[in-house]
Amino acid sequence: MRSKVMAEQSHPPQARRAILGLGASALFAMALGGCQLVPKSAPAPQEPPPPVRTQQRPPEPEVTPGLPQDERRHRIAVLVPLTGGNAGVGQSIANAANLALLDSGGAGVRITVYDTAKGAAAAANQALADGNALFLGPLLSEDVRAVAPVAARRRVPVVAFSNDVSVAGNGVYLMGFTxxxxxxxxxxxxxxxxxxxxxxxxxxxxxxxxxxxxxxxxxxxxxxxxxxxxxxxxxxxxxxxxxxxxxxxxxxxxxxxxxxxxxxxxxxxxxxxxxxxxxxxxxxxxxxxxxxxxxxxxxxxxxxxxPSDTMFNQLRERYRSRYGANPYRLASLGYDAVLLAVRVGKVVRYGQPFPDFALRDTTGFTGVDGAFRFAASGVAERAxxxxxxxxxxxxxxxxxxxxxx
Missing domain, CATH: 3.40.50.2300 (Response regulator)
Structure with a gap:
């Protein structure tokens, strides 16, 4: 269920620049970062050399399968359909999320994409097992209903791409256009x-x-x-x-x-x-x-x-240049959700859940689709x-x- 590729910033700290403090007109002025492959499991430990009688060898460290441990990055899960009838939309959202991470510098954020088409609850459980502290997605309202109780057990907020207002609230926030x-x-x-x-x-x-x-x-x-x-x-x-x-x-x-x-x-x-x-x-x-x-x-x-299409048209050109195809219009939700995660992540300790008060910042956030903020209901208010x-x-x-x- 977890995708094999995750994008993250690989530049040194002094070269990282976050874009959330800038206006919408500056979103695409950032230099691109790099990508890193994250293996599905860690390599097996090397066989220890023969014991030396004159010196006792310290024990080998335990190697745990799964994602590598992060001490200076927030783990963010993108939950979208990557197979089935909605795979095109889901992949477009995931690709745009990757672009946002590169454009923003991605300091302190690691993204992993999970396929909800094979079971949204199972994808959410795997994301929790991997240590993710924020869920971006799912796309479909029925998947949001399946994911929400799983996320709630660990107090992990869900920033969903659905436009079904009936699934909002109790830790679920809606990015979708309603x-x-x-x-x-x-x-x-x-x-x-x-x-x-x-x-x-x-x-x-x-x-x-x-x-x-x-x-x-x-x-x-x-x-x-x-x-x-x-x-x-x-x-x-x-x-x-x-x-x-x-x-x-x-x-x-x-x-x-x-x-x-x-x-x-x-x-x-x-x-x-x-x-x-x-x-x-x-x-x-x-x-x-x-x-x-x-x-x-x-x-x-x-x-x-x-929403204004001015910034989306620029995103579309960059998306086409990188991926060789036009994005779905909903791809902007993935882009803006990552910008939100990068900004909020600056006030959250690594390894801790993202707090509701930060997501409900009344001053709002700015992205490809313009200014938005979450009401107490969890539904996005948009300019x-x-x-x-x-x-x-x-x-x-x-x-x-x-x-x-």
Whole structure:
């Protein structure tokens, strides 16, 4: 389950430089460090020479199989799927974590990657046996549920890449992009532009239910009025039925489509033909990976919130140069999680668990995806930008905040 290769900094202490104290614009200005292979087990001890009668030989030291002992490094486990259907995403996150370690100088940190596809709980147990003091991952919510109680026994925090807020808390922190983050931001921006009456179309299933609740909460905080929230049934007939019911609820100034850009593109023309045809269309973070939204004229002018891609585009170029392929968009989570570990590791004694108070630093952290911090719930609060869909792509209409001051 443990990968054979772990990246770590091999330069002497005077050459190490940590990047966490720098702004996001300096993330890629660091010199690259080296890599070290960590064997799956230690070599067998050498046979002692024949005894010498005139001098008693001291006993050979005991050699313990597994990772070498660390006295000046924190052991950090990256728990991701390396086999199976999600192997591509998992490997991309692991590769980005390696890049972050190299870019940051990696002083005092050793990373080992474990495959959760063969059993998340087993991977976590192996990571604990190897002495890891912080878990980065898993990716899937069901794997987080399996890993959390294992980590809790040793008071090891879990910084997961999932976006399922139901698994957060009690030592589990979520790095994933959640609908609540983007919906809150875009509703707040819409309110600042004079929008008062909101409506929503939400996908069926868990995502849609959470997006619907996030919309209710966001509109309440903004002081606006929520006219209606309507689930979207799959298929053309289901979409038309949902829009008909939404239009019957009353006029609205903006309507959230909490689903993919593809679904939004099919819904937008029907919305434009209704009594609230001039309403501003709003989207979620799901739209951020779809570059051709503007091909549909009915979506032009729509707003949605997402992390800035400025630093991710630089990461993508460096990733492609090193690994010969483009990273998945979620690779940034692995990169930023390692930056977090390097920074927090500076205030933690080697061999000790990472304390919750350090992970909950209210001043936040900065990474490829901008500023973020963990709320008391364990869910990341993110500084997002608001984009507007245009014929040629998107434009930023409200930049992301640089920090939480």
């Amino acid at each position: 609908p609540g983050q983007s919906i809150s931001r875009v509703v707040r921006y819409a309110g600042s532009q004079g929008v008062q009456r909101f409506a929503a179309l939400a996908a069926e299933g868990v995502y849609g239910r959470r997006a619907s609740q996030a919309m209710i909460d966001a509109v309440t905080r903004s002081g606006g009025r929520l006219v209606a929230v309507q689930p979207i049934e799959r298929g053309v007939a289901g979409m038309r039925s949902a829009i008909t019911k939404l239009n019957a609820a009353g006029r609205f100034d903006a309507v959230l489509i909490a689903d993919s850009g593809r679904v939004a593109a099919s819904a937008a023309p029907n919305l434009r033909n209704g009594p609230s045809g001039e309403a501003r269309i709003l989207g979620t973070e799901l739209w951020s990976t779809e570059a051709d939204l503007g091909r549909n004229a009915a979506l032009r002018g729509a707003w949605y919130a997402a 997002l930008e608001v984009r507007e869909v245009t014929a040629g792509g998107t434009k930023v209409v409200s930049p992301a905040a640089r920090d939480f001051d």
